[in-house]
Amino acid sequence: MKFFLDTANTDEIRQAASMGIIDGVTTNPSLVAKENRKFREILIEICDVIDGPVSAEVVSTEFNGMMKEARELAALHPNINVKVPLIREGLKAVKALTSEGIKTNVTLCFSPSQALMAAKAGATFISPFIGRVDDISGVGIEIIRDIRTIYDNYGFETEILAASLRHPLHVMDAALIGADIATIPFKVFDQLINHPLTDIGLKRFLADWEKVKDQVS
Ligand code: G3P
16 A cells, blocks of 8 residues: 655655655645645655655646646656546546646545546546545545445556545555555654554563663673
């Protein structure tokens, strides 16, 4: 399973990247809006730190605008893939971008049928949003389970990028179901490591060692 970081904050990206287990980054307009920096500058900086796919989202909602933005974003760095919303014009753009060799991440996916359409259009990644479905009393993770089955039934190569993951259990559920990628907020990335028994156990090991270290070392 690949881990992407879901943030446009380059400090967070540097911190997580120092562990060596971040495979890519996803951004979206809301995440970029928090940073108060030029979008393109952020993207270039992310690409300098992470040697893997970096998603940059278009904000046009019609085909020609999306294509123009997508080509400009993709030209910034070979690792950039273009995030396109799952609307009719977006799927048209995904088909055209794929034929131009530009990788795409189809975002704002909330149903298996949408994911099937994105795969048919040739999307590189599909981003089902789990937390936002849970927010309205749905069971977000079931969408990923169904997408996995559909893609496996037909051998679609579109990678399932589990998104809108809000806590460690979302990541675990996505892993158990077989999502190809989890895109994770920095806080959740950190939470995945924590366990109180690890802390207690380490404290005890070190205390025991301290008592005998002069005799055994
Ligand atoms: O990658 C999409 C993700 O950032 C959305 O997360 O928490 O805003 O639903 P959230």
